[in-house]
Amino acid sequence: MYPAKHVVIIGATSAIAEHCARLWAAGQPVSMTLVGRNASRLQAIAADLKVRTPTSQIDILTVDFASPAAIHDLAENLFAQTAVDLVLIAHGTLPIQQQCQDDLQEAENALYINGISPALFAEAFAGRMQAQGFGQIGLIGSVAGDRGRKSNYTYGAAKGLVTRFAQGLQHRLAGSGVQVSLIKPGPTDTPMTSEFKAKGTKMASVEEVAAGIVNGMRAGRDVIYVPGKWKIIMMVIRHLPAFIFNRMDI
């Protein structure tokens, strides 16, 4: 499967996705389709990739992440043109928990953009990859999806949905030639988290996280914690009994 010939990135303006794109484009020419909401932002990223890898083909597409019909059409059109070897589904926002509690519209938006929308993209690509008999899906979940916590359970619940969805796809697609990687980044130093960094949360660099994702997908791993230490941390967190966990201020 490597080097991947046609890579599609959903949410390509996210910092993690952009750095994955740079790594996939480094060295060998690829064909890459960048999908996002804002054309001018996508163009800036495409222009950068074109300079880094002049022989690659970089296309951009805009889509409404909240429209099942638009997601369907996007996948339909992409596969009608050419096979897709790899799709990274990376879009999302980091909502402020208190706002989700105070405003149900905010909560719905957060659940949709971080949970339902990525699941619909995965569904749209899974069936078509199954039909072509090969492909790889990278779904960005989060360590926040491993256990609900008071500081971000709306976001965590959405990412938990992504986790179960990825598990189901892995079960369904076992032996089909299509591989699904569930990616769980820890706190990463990106524009999305800059509010939290200001409060002193220690974060991994986006370069390190992107390298972990690209290497993990290259190795075909089903679950990729980046950085790797989060695998152990979250194993402990998941197994803490409720009477201890519920007293912790995390």
Added chain:
Amino acid sequence: MKLSSWGQLSHAEHRVMLLDGLAPGQDFLASAKPGIAYGMGRSYGDVCLNPGGTVWQTGRMDRFMHFDPASGRVRCQAGVLLREIQQTMLPHGWMLAVSPGTQIVTVGGAIANDVHGKNHHRYGSFGHHVREFTLLRSSGEQLACQPGDPLFAATIGGLGLTGLILDATLQLKPVYGPWLETETLAYDSLDAFFQLSADSETDWEHTVSWIDCLAGEGRGIFMRGNPAPAGVVGTMPARRSRRMPLTPPVSLVNGLSLRPFNWLYYHLKRARAGHQVEHYLPFNYPLDNLLEWNRMYGPRGFYQYQSVVPPQHGLAATRAMLEAIAASGQGSFLAVLKTFGGMQSVGMLSFARPGVTLALDFPAGGERLQKLFARLDAIVREAGGAIYCGKDARMPQDLFVSGYPRLAEFLKFRDPGISSALSRRLMGS
């Protein structure tokens, strides 16, 4: 969050705004002012700091915008690292015409400090190779500035005070590859250094020297290099980089360590003197492989003192400064001595100018160090020289005013929404 610069002299609270380069104008205009742009924090003193205020972090404005492999012109956002340009353009046969001693700095920072390298006598400073940049003023005005515009000359070397640099177009220099033909020579007096410099300027693109500032007579190592012609290939340097793992409780550079350090360095280098084919990475950026080397100066940090004095006073002033340092016994391991060529810099506040530049690191200290600085300042002042703002955290205001004769002209172009610790210290606002 707490923010510092390379000298680690202060760790004050700052409000950090991360500009992502996709809508940098909006973030910049919406933020609390005044602030100052902060790239990689590789300047040594307070030029990039604004304690208690805002900094606009530009590291994520790291996209290339256009590259023409035929002409060697690249347009990129201001947060792109010089390292990215070198790595990305080298396969096309182009490299930066001017690069400082580290490539882990942003294009915006290189413009704001109008940095120079080992090839000043041939290629001038960074600003000579900037063809255009986009400047965002805090009024919201976006301006495309080109050589010849007064705002261009104010912004090159303008310490980030004329607006936020969004992107820049640079003219690169054609190269055959990453290799340099170099020669290392030992010298044992300042006269010999000046002779070597004069002899090397016509035939060598790069010249630089390390000087043992504790050996009063001016003992040192002179390095010179030229881009290797096609077909000349050396051995690839090891790619592994090391990190200074922790900040030691006291500076590792001190009165006990310095003499043996310098003695050993001089004799090791002298033993290996001669011709070599070297990769540009170890030749240009010898310290970039030791990440966070600034930690070796301990928790109190360090000062870098970089001066320039006009050519006619070069020998006398340099000798006086070295004698003052040797007499004080507080020396510097990384002491760099170099002659600048005759090219006039582009910027109103550019540091590089015809003459001799000496750069020295000193672990932060008390009264004795301040006395030494005062003595060095007096020598620079008397010679009609200047101190490099990008390295400075302490120069007296009168030395700044006398060292930068175009200051009054510059001040007219300042952006009222921008201020740094350095600008308040030296310009009053």
